[in-house]
Amino acid sequence: MSASLEKGINALKQVIDAPIASYFNSCVHCGLCADACLFYTETGDPKYTPIHKLEPLRRVYEQEYTLLGRLKKVVGLSKPVTDDELDQWQSLVYDSCTMCGRCSMVCPVGNDIVYMVRKFREGMAASGHVPDGIKGATQRTVEIGGPMGLKWPAVANVIRKAEEATGLAIPVDKEGADYLVLLSSMEIVNFPEYLEALAKIFSKAGISFTLASDAFEATNAGIQIGNSDIAKVIVSRIVDAAEKLKVKNVLSPECGHAYMAIRWEGPNLIGRPFTFNVVHVLELLDELRLKGVLKMKSTFKEPLILHDPCQIVRRGGVLQAAEPLIQQVADNYIPIVDKQKWNWCCGGGGGASAIHTDEAEALRAKVFQVKKRQIEEAGVSTMVTFCANCRIVMEEGVDHYEMDTKLLGLTELLAEHLED
Amino acid sequence: MQGPLIDTLARQGITRRTFLKYCTTLASMMALPPAAGLAMAEAMAAARRPSVIWLPFQECTGCTESITRSHSPTLEGMIFDMISLDYQETLMAAAGHQAEEALQAAMKENAGKYLLIVDGSIPLDMDGAYSCIGGRSNVEILKEAAAGAAAIVAMGSCAAFGGIPKANPNPTGAVSVSDIIKDKPIVNIPGCPPIPVVMTGVLAHYLTFGSLPELDDKGRPKAFFGETIHDRCYRRPFYDQGKFAKTFDDEGARMGWCLFELGCKGPVTYNACATVKWNGGTSWPVESGHGCLGCSEPDFWDAGGFYKALSVPADPLEFGAAAAVVGAGAGVAVSFANRAKKRAAKAAHQTTTLADLEK
Numbered sequence: 001m002s003a004s005l006e007k008g009i010n011a012l013k014q015v016i017d018a019p020i021a022s023y024f025n026s027c028v029h030c031g032l033c034a035d036a037c038l039f040y041t042e043t044g045d046p047k048y049t050p051i052h053k054l055e056p057l058r059r060v061y062e063q064e065y066t067l068l069g070r071l072k073k074v075v076g077l078s079k080p081v082t083d084d085e086l087d088q089w090q091s092l093v094y095d096s097c098t099m100c101g102r103c104s105m106v107c108p109v110g111n112d113i114v115y116m117v118r119k120f121r122e123g124m125a126a127s128g129h130v131p132d133g134i135k136g137a138t139q140r141t142v143e144i145g146g147p148m149g150l151k152w153p154a155v156a157n158v159i160r161k162a163e164e165a166t167g168l169a170i171p172v173d174k175e176g177a178d179y180l181v182l183l184s185s186m187e188i189v190n191f192p193e194y195l196e197a198l199a200k201i202f203s204k205a206g207i208s209f210t211l212a213s214d215a216f217e218a219t220n221a222g223i224q225i226g227n228s229d230i231a232k233v234i235v236s237r238i239v240d241a242a243e244k245l246k247v248k249n250v251l252s253p254e255c256g257h258a259y260m261a262i263r264w265e266g267p268n269l270i271g272r273p274f275t276f277n278v279v280h281v282l283e284l285l286d287e288l289r290l291k292g293v294l295k296m297k298s299t300f301k302e303p304l305i306l307h308d309p310c311q312i313v314r315r316g317g318v319l320q321a322a323e324p325l326i327q328q329v330a331d332n333y334i335p336i337v338d339k340q341k342w343n344w345c346c347g348g349g350g351g352a353s354a355i356h357t358d359e360a361e362a363l364r365a366k367v368f369q370v371k372k373r374q375i376e377e378a379g380v381s382t383m384v385t386f387c388a389n390c391r392i393v394m395e396e397g398v399d400h401y402e403m404d405t406k407l408l409g410l411t412e413l414l415a416e417h418l419e420d
Numbered sequence: 421m422q423g424p425l426i427d428t429l430a431r432q433g434i435t436r437r438t439f440l441k442y443c444t445t446l447a448s449m450m451a452l453p454p455a456a457g458l459a460m461a462e463a464m465a466a467a468r469r470p471s472v473i474w475l476p477f478q479e480c481t482g483c484t485e486s487i488t489r490s491h492s493p494t495l496e497g498m499i500f501d502m503i504s505l506d507y508q509e510t511l512m513a514a515a516g517h518q519a520e521e522a523l524q525a526a527m528k529e530n531a532g533k534y535l536l537i538v539d540g541s542i543p544l545d546m547d548g549a550y551s552c553i554g555g556r557s558n559v560e561i562l563k564e565a566a567a568g569a570a571a572i573v574a575m576g577s578c579a580a581f582g583g584i585p586k587a588n589p590n591p592t593g594a595v596s597v598s599d600i601i602k603d604k605p606i607v608n609i610p611g612c613p614p615i616p617v618v619m620t621g622v623l624a625h626y627l628t629f630g631s632l633p634e635l636d637d638k639g640r641p642k643a644f645f646g647e648t649i650h651d652r653c654y655r656r657p658f659y660d661q662g663k664f665a666k667t668f669d670d671e672g673a674r675m676g677w678c679l680f681e682l683g684c685k686g687p688v689t690y691n692a693c694a695t696v697k698w699n700g701g702t703s704w705p706v707e708s709g710h711g712c713l714g715c716s717e718p719d720f721w722d723a724g725g726f727y728k729a730l731s732v733p734a735d736p737l738e739f740g741a742a743a744a745v746v747g748a749g750a751g752v753a754v755s756f757a758n759r760a761k762k763r764a765a766k767a768a769h770q771t772t773t774l775a776d777l778e779k
Contacts, residue, residue, distance in 0.1 A: 002770075003779045013765035065758045067750070126772065128779035135777055142774050229772040 005083045008127025012060045015119040021065060023111040024058050027051060033103035033113055038344055039096040042367040050103035050113045053092045056081045057120045083127070090129040093120055095360040099257075099350030100310035105341060114315070121226020130225055133355040138221035141234055146217040147354065148185040155216050158188050162196045168203050170195070173245065174210035179279075180247040181209050182218035182238065182262075184255035186388035194254065194388075197415030201285070204418065205293045209251070215241035218258035223265055224351030231261065232269040238262060242276050249277045251284060254411060256311030256349060256387035263316065280312060281411055282386055286321035289328060295419040296329055303332040303380045304408075307371070307394065308343040309387030325410060326384060329417050334378050344370045346385075348393030368397030375405055386410040426465035439465065443624070449696070450621050450633060450643035463628040470627065471530040472537060473523065474508040475565055477558040478551045478585045478594055479540025483576040484510050486613035503623070506534075509553070520554050527568050535626065536569035538562065538597050541578040541585045545593030562600060571605045571632055572597060573622060577715055580608035580639070587721035598639060607632050608639040612715035615696050618644045638718070640690065649686035649712045652694035655679065673709065683727040684711025691716040 031049060034040040039048040046052070059081055062069030072078035101114040124130060137147035145151055159170045171177065179202070187194045202209050215237045222231030242250050252259040263278040288294050306326055312318050319340055326333050338344055347367040352360065371394060375383060381404055385391050391407050398405045429439055443464065444457030452460075476484070488511065505511065506526035507519070514522055526534065540558075543550035548557030566572060574597040577583035585594035598606050609618050622641055625633045633641045650656065658664070658678040665672035665679055673679075680687070686694075689712050697704045705712055711727075714720040770776075 002776045007770075007776075010765050010768050013761060014769055016762070064761060065754075067754055125777060128777065130777060138777065139774055225777070227772050227777070230774070 003126060003128030005081075005086070005127050008086060008123045008129070009060060009081065011126035012057055012120070012123035013064055015122050016057075016061050016065060017119075019112065020057075020061060020116055020119065023113075023116060024061050026109040026111055028109060030108060032106050032108060036102040036106040038100075038102075038347060038367045038370045039363070042369050043363075047092065048096055050097070050117075051111070053089070053097055054113070054116050054120055056085055056089055057116060057123065060123075086124060086127055086129045090124060090131065091359065093117060093124055094131050094134065094350075095352060095355055095357075095363060097350060098310070098345045098348060098352045099315075100345035101315045102310070102342070102345065105314065118223075118226060122228065125225050125227040131351075131355040131357070131360070133357075133360075134221060134225050134351045137351070137354045138225045138227075138230060141217065141219070141221045142230060146185040146188075147219055147221050148189060150185050150188055150217075152213050152216065155183065155188055155211070156213075158192045158195060159211065161192065162199055166196050166199050166203075168199045170199055171208075171210045173213055174208070175245050177208045177210040177245065177247050179207060179209040179249045179251045179284075180215075180238075180242050180245060180276075181211050181251045182253055182258065183211075183216050184219045184253050184258050184388050185217060186219075186255060186392055187253055188216075190392060191388055191409055191412065193412045193415070194409060197412045198281070200415050200418060201288070201294070201411075205288050205291075210245060210247065212241040212245060218253050218255055218262065220258065220261035220265075221351070221354075223257060223261045224354070228269060231265065235261060235266045235269050239266065239270055239274065242274075247276055249279050250274075252278060252280045254281055254309075254312075254386040254388055254409060256309035256316070256389060257351075259316050259318075260311040280316065280318050280321075282312070282318055282321040282325065285325055285411065285414065289325060294325075294328060294414065296417045297419040298417050300330045300382075300413060300417065301332065302382055303334055303378070304330055304382035304384055305334050305336050305375065305378045305380050306339065306410075307346065307383055307385040307390060308340050309385060309390045310343070310345050310349055312387060313343065314341045322386060322410060325414060329414050330384075334380060336374050336378055338374070344374065346371060346387075346390040346393040347397065348389060353389055353393045364393070365397060365400045368394070368400065371397060372401055372403065375403070380405075382406045382408060384408045384410050384413060429465075436465075446617070446621055446624055449617065449692075450625065450641070451646070452643075456628070460624055460628040464624055470503055471526055471534040472503045472505050473526055473534050473565060473569075474505060474537040474539070475558075475561060476509055477538065477540030477542050477562070477579070478592065479576065479578050480584075481510055482613040483539040484508070486611075487616045487619055503535075506530075516554075523565075527565060531568040533570050534568065535623075536565050536572045537575050538572060538579045539575040541582045541594035541596060542600060543585070543592035543594050545591075550592040559600060562597070566601045566604055569604055571607065571626070572601060573619075574598065574606055574608045574610075574639075575619065576614050577610040577612045577718075577720065580610040581718035583612060584721055586719070605632055606639055607635065607641060610638075610640065610645075610716040610718075611691060612713075612720070614716070615644070615692055615698070617696055618692065636690070640716075644692040644696075645690040645716070647690065649689045649691055649694050649706070650684075652692075653686055653706055654694070655706060668709065679706060679709075679711040681729045682711050683725065683729055685714030685717070685720070685723065685726075685730065686712040687730060689714040689717050689720075 033051055034049040037048055037050050059078060063073045063078055069078060097117050099114050099117055103113040107113060140149040141147045163170050181198060220231055220234045222234050238250065250262065252262055259280050267273050306322060308322060347364050383405055386409060391409060395407055440461050443461035447457035447460055507523040512519060542558045542562055544559060548559040551558045553561060574580040578585055579597050582594050582596045585592055607622055622633060633643060636642050636645055655676060655678050659680055663672065663677040664681045665677045666681060693704045713726050714723060
């Protein structure tokens with residue numbers, strides 16, 4: 001009950017660092033970032049220009065850290081940031097930014113705009129301007145264990161079913177395993193096949209793995225809401241479990257921002273390097289493919305395209321793994337024009353999919369048109385992705401436009417066609 | 421001298437091969453595609469002599485000299501000979517009434533087809549009385565001749581921009597051709613005097629393509645006036661290295677360094693002197709050790725003195741050092757203040773819990 005403007009401004013003052021100072025000074029107002037953002041391209045509304053979404057942060061930087069800005073503030077030329085203003089910006093910085101990072105890719109002066117959005121959210125969170133949807137998800141993650149309010153018994157249930165379906169043992173809390181497998185709630189609830197697929201692949205490759213009963217959830221709503229303190233609490237669960245079980249690797253699930261949270265933000269949040277490696281499931285699969293372990297008994301015949309999740313590919317750096325894997329299992333893979341690091345976001349990343357206001361949902365449906373175009377231009381009825389959140393958001397989009405597109409998870413697709 | 425040009429050239433000992441080479445060179449100078457050289461040669465070789473009327477107004481005859489006497493005998497000179505120059509006071513044998521009759525006859529016979537060349541500016545004060553020919557003012561003659569011309573070539577800076585007669589205080593009220601004639605295509609070939617090859621280039625283009633070459637915003641053929649003297653100057657590397665002659669007889673002058681500080685107007689002058697050179701390619705002003713006067717630019721006479729440098733830098737080192745000291749001082753101060761502020765913000769941070777997300 002203590003969020004306040006004062007705390008928000010203080011948080012902004014705290015997060016403004018040398019990169020942000022240089023970005024704001026380098027910005028030439030060219031507007032190229034607008035054309036990289038699906039919220040602008042699909043609506044044509046200039047308020048969705050990525051750099052504009054940071055205007056309050058820019059003003060705080062100018063007023064607090066530059067000579068001219070301080071002068072302007074004194075003589076009243078630069079108005080201080082107000083609570084009302086932050087309230088207005090809430091929809092810009094949460095509903096209409098999925099932190100997909102496409103804007104950072106195109107900036108001609110090299111400004112990492114999405115880096116600034118992440119930092120700006122610290123101030124938004126501290127001042128209490130956070131959408132209820134993400135707030136709820138964060139609350140459930142901290143209090144119950146996952147953003148959807150799942151508890152271990154639900155996971156245990158999925159494990160038991162997977163064991164029955166595959167006839168393989170799925171170890172829990174086993175010390176010294178090669179991989180600690182993490183899941184995202186989305187997978188537990190909507191795509192339980194993921195765990196079955198993994199069990200099959202691990203058994204095939206002869207790799208030991210385990211799940212941890214006190215750290216099964218990979219997602220981190222603290223990152224989405226933009227609060228490092230809460231994000232640290234959530235990520236520490238995984239770090240503690242992995243270190244207690246003395247695993248060599250932690251396997252991030254397909255979920256995009258879970259990978260970002262553990263692999264890239266994690267060590268910075270806890271302030272030291274990990275004692276284990278963080279591996280994305282696709283990286284592991286690609287490694288197994290190269291070793292020749294992934295042999296297919298059959299292939300997927302229908303034409304399909306790939307949706308590269310932003311947090312794994314563009315921002316996560318797992319650039320090359322997906323294509324050879326899909327070519328392994330699909331006869332008719334059609335590369336799209338904007339692929340890999342140039343792919344368009346599903347429209348629901350960065351916490352946006354947790355916001356369920358009417359406006360946010362309408363906007364999400366509108367920006368899905370960019371994906372709709374990609375699907376229609378390729379003329380396919382199957383799209384494969386490797387992020388549970390992308391998949392669910394795009395399924396909603398497909399339903400909204402009454403398309404006949406089928407969405408598949410890459411790991412699942414591979415497992416289905418894997419040699420027995 | 422009748423018949424196609426190529427025959428006349430042959431009689432004077434110019435082979436077809438030499439002529440072709442010349443046309444190709446001309447085409448490349450005008451930045452036309454290589455094939456244009458051949459087209460040009462064919463068109464010019466077969467061309468019947470186009471009627472040209474040359475009207476000299478308030479001028480010094482330097483432009484005529486430039487073309488007819490600067491170097492002997494060249495293809496430029498000969499092509500110049502090949503046109504049917506029906507009226508040119510300085511060159512024509514006729515005088516008095518005969519000359520005026522020739523002018524009238526040429527205008528009548530070739531109405532709408534002749535090329536009108538003008539050199540010299542046109543005085544407008546006192547009803548144009550400052551310069552009259554055969555009892556008629558220049559402006560009157562120009563308007564009459566322009567009416568039947570296919571196109572007008574303003575030869576030299578006076579005709580193109582008003583030139584020296586227009587120099588402050590402009591006692592005769594001199595103006596350029598384009599100040600008076602608005603309804604005809606006008607090519608300005610400025611220069612005091614202009615380069616002969618520019619004249620033949622424009623003529624060749626006109627004969628070959630039946631149109632005037634592409635012009636810049638001052639009406640000059642882009643092919644010759646597209647770049648500054650400075651851009652194409654062989655002394656440019658010295659400018660880039662900061663090596664300047666300080667006087668006309670110092671070490672720098674002897675070493676052939678840049679003449680910028682001695683008032684060279686090369687950086688603001690568009691002309692082809694640096695590439696085409698003068699006197700049959702022998703030399704040009706900068707090569708002979710004197711800066712460019714900017715004679716092909718409007719109002720060059722009043723541009724502030726031939727020996728005054730275009731710009732003089734403030735003592736850059738002293739100024740720079742002072743600015744650096746002030747800048748560094750301010751930078752250090754701001755940096756300390758900002759660090760303190762950020763430290764304070766960090767100290768004020770209270771660890772956020774779930775409850776803190778609510779207002």
